[in-house]
Amino acid sequence: MRTRDAGPPGGGLADSSRRTPRPLLARGAEPPRAEPERLPRAPAGGRGRHPAGRRRVAPPHPRRPGRARPRPARAQPGRHAPHRFLPRPGGLPRPGRRRRARRRAPTPVGGGGAARAHARPRGTHVSSPPVTLGGWALILGASSGFGEAVSLACARAGLNIFGVHLDRKATLANAERIAGEIRRLGREARFFNVNAADAEKRAEVAAEMQHTLEARDELGALRVLLHSLAFGTLKPYIADPMKEAVTQAQLDMTLDVMAHSLVYWTQEVVGRGLMARGGRIFAMTSSGGARVLPQYGPVSAAKAALESHIRQLASELAPRGITANSIRAGVTDTPALQKIPGHETIKEVARRRNPSGRLTTPEDVARAIVVLSHPDTYWITGNVIGVDGGEEVVG
Numbered sequence: 001m002r003t004r005d006a007g008p009p010g011g012g013l014a015d016s017s018r019r020t021p022r023p024l025l026a027r028g029a030e031p032p033r034a035e036p037e038r039l040p041r042a043p044a045g046g047r048g049r050h051p052a053g054r055r056r057v058a059p060p061h062p063r064r065p066g067r068a069r070p071r072p073a074r075a076q077p078g079r080h081a082p083h084r085f086l087p088r089p090g091g092l093p094r095p096g097r098r099r100r101a102r103r104r105a106p107t108p109v110g111g112g113g114a115a116r117a118h119a120r121p122r123g124t125h126v127s128s129p130p131v132t133l134g135g136w137a138l139i140l141g142a143s144s145g146f147g148e149a150v151s152l153a154c155a156r157a158g159l160n161i162f163g164v165h166l167d168r169k170a171t172l173a174n175a176e177r178i179a180g181e182i183r184r185l186g187r188e189a190r191f192f193n194v195n196a197a198d199a200e201k202r203a204e205v206a207a208e209m210q211h212t213l214e215a216r217d218e219l220g221a222l223r224v225l226l227h228s229l230a231f232g233t234l235k236p237y238i239a240d241p242m243k244e245a246v247t248q249a250q251l252d253m254t255l256d257v258m259a260h261s262l263v264y265w266t267q268e269v270v271g272r273g274l275m276a277r278g279g280r281i282f283a284m285t286s287s288g289g290a291r292v293l294p295q296y297g298p299v300s301a302a303k304a305a306l307e308s309h310i311r312q313l314a315s316e317l318a319p320r321g322i323t324a325n326s327i328r329a330g331v332t333d334t335p336a337l338q339k340i341p342g343h344e345t346i347k348e349v350a351r352r353r354n355p356s357g358r359l360t361t362p363e364d365v366a367r368a369i370v371v372l373s374h375p376d377t378y379w380i381t382g383n384v385i386g387v388d389g390g391e392e393v394v395g
Contacts, residue, residue: 136160
């Protein structure tokens with residue numbers, strides 16, 4: 001007797017359309033689970049490749065359907081953390097080649113500009129963002145040398161200029177030229193051709209400045225006072241015959257113009273309320289104040305006295321919020337230097353000593369004074385500040 005699912009007699013093929021009977025299970029037993037179909041792994045050396053005909057589908061993000069769920073990766077120093085994704089079921093890697101982040105060279109301290117600055121010739125000026133100031137500046141000795149350069153630099157920084165100078169007809173045109181340049185910069189220029197050491201003229205100029213500031217409701221707006229008066233006697237203390245030596249009148253005049261006048265002008269501007277908190281006082285000195293040069297004794301004494309006046313003013317003006325500093329410029333080719341005997345030798349020695357191989361310029365000093373006039377320099381006072389490119393420290 002044949003069963004229903006048995007094959008035909010004689011070894012014939014069974015009906016292929018009929019299903020294979022399930023095996024009988026004991027009561028309470030679970031049916032065996034079918035093994036999931038596993039896809040073959042990518043061959044070694046073919047990282048990131050998939051078998052032909054298979055397309056990888058990343059699992060959907062639980063919150064954003066249709067997008068793969070990112071998995072954070074550890075960041076390595078010097079490179080960005082790559083964006084990784086979970087592998088698809090079956091352990092296959094993400095398709096495509098994984099790119100490494102490009103490793104960048106470390107940036108030098110100070111940025112690329114600082115690194116490129118080393119390629120510039122020594123001693124050249126590197127332009128920087130301009131310092132913006134406001135108010136007025138009083139320049140004593142505004143028609144030449146340091147006074148001229150500081151007047152123009154302060155005007156570029158936003159200051160109007162009161163200029164005091166002493167010029168005859170032969171040199172008066174230069175003072176007018178400077179005043180014209182200041183006005184072309186969009187600033188005001190009020191120049192006074194008087195003797196800055198004369199007490200009456202000093203009072204007249206101070207009264208005129210006070211009237212100008214009061215009319216504009218700018219009393220106390222005098223931000224900068226620069227003392228750059230270079231008028232003195234160059235004679236020895238001892239000479240043969242002695243009548244060729246410096247006289248008392250000449251020595252008094254030299255110290256009065258180049259040193260003591262700083263005190264009197266400061267008394268005027270502070271006493272009249274022209275300069276208030278935040279004011280800056282500068283006085284031009286030189287290394288000659290501590291050295292011996294032929295026939296330089298009267299001027300050397302004036303420079304030493306000037307530095308002493310600055311220290312005393314810095315102490316007494318500190319409660320008012322006004323600073324005072326001496327500016328010791330390097331050897332600079334100015335009209336005052338050309339009057340010193342042996343000035344050509346002085347310039348040649350300075351070029352050899354200076355690390356940059358050049359002389360200091362009035363513009364070098366003017367830029368420094370503008371920067372030192374910034375409100376953030378309120379804690380710099382009572383000093384002798386060298387602006388010489390390192391000339392003083394070289395033996």
